[in-house]
Amino acid sequence: MRVHVADHPLITHKLTVLRDVNTPSPVFRALVEELMTLLAYEGTRGVRVEPVEIQTPVSPTTGVRIAEPRPLIVPILRAGLGMLEGMTKLVPTAEVGFLGMARNEETLEPTTYAERLPDDLTGRQCFVLDPMLATGGSLAAAIEFLLKRGATDVTAICILAAPEGLAFIEKELEGHDVTVVLGAVDERLNEHGYIVPGLGDAGDRLYGTV
Numbered sequence: 790m791r792v793h794v795a796d797h798p799l800i801t802h803k804l805t806v807l808r809d810v811n812t813p814s815p816v817f818r819a820l821v822e823e824l825m826t827l828l829a830y831e832g833t834r835g836v837r838v839e840p841v842e843i844q845t846p847v848s849p850t851t852g853v854r855i856a857e858p859r860p861l862i863v864p865i866l867r868a869g870l871g872m873l874e875g876m877t878k879l880v881p882t883a884e885v886g887f888l889g890m891a892r893n894e895e896t897l898e899p900t901t902y903a904e905r906l907p908d909d910l911t912g913r914q915c916f917v918l919d920p921m922l923a924t925g926g927s928l929a930a931a932i933e934f935l936l937k938r939g940a941t942d943v944t945a946i947c948i949l950a951a952p953e954g955l956a957f958i959e960k961e962l963e964g965h966d967v968t969v970v971l972g973a974v975d976e977r978l979n980e981h982g983y984i985v986p987g988l989g990d991a992g993d994r995l996y997g998t999v
């Protein structure tokens with residue numbers, strides 16, 4: 790597994806405003822979208838392209854276009870939805886699928902409660918969007934789900950991660966072609982499973998349910 794922390798002053802600046810408890814939902818939503826576009830730029834470095842012949846006003850030349858099969862973007866419901874616009878702005882021709890993951894309160898295992906994805910993902914590059922890599926349980930389950938359907942390489946894009954979650958993902962997905970792109974790695978998880986210092990509950994802050 791490859792981990793890439795997108796260390797850029799603009800990202801750190803926007804992250805600081807995002808973390809601030811006084812940042813209201815509309816600003817929070819706009820910042821998540823902006824951050825996502827910056828992270829998408831980093832996360833799509835390995836997007837597959839194919840050569841294409843074009844004609845400029847001056848001469849013929851060769852360029853590239855995004856290869857078939859199209860990349861698949863998979864926001865994890867609910868907080869991953871806040872990242873979708875920022876990603877599709879940058880890769881408008883990508884296909885979008887949805888995955889809802891929740892923790893079964895009896896077994897504490899992540900379960901899939903909603904799924905709208907192609908049945909066969911053979912050869913597809915997938916980009917999973919989930920803002921908070923906390924314990925890593927639901928992200929690992931989501932990535933495993935895509936790999937079982939045949940996805941060949943998966944990039945997870947997260948705004949923040951806890952070291953515990955990163956270590957968990959690394960262990961669970963050992964040997965798979967997985968990249969994790971992050972805005973920052975924070976200090977730790979607290980006893981309630983929140984990232985410290987983090988930004989609180991991303992879903993609540995996005996959708997105003999604080």
Ligand code: URA
Nearest residue numbers: 923983984989990991
């Ligand atoms: N999910 C969140 O939204 N925030 C955290 O800190 C951890 C998980």
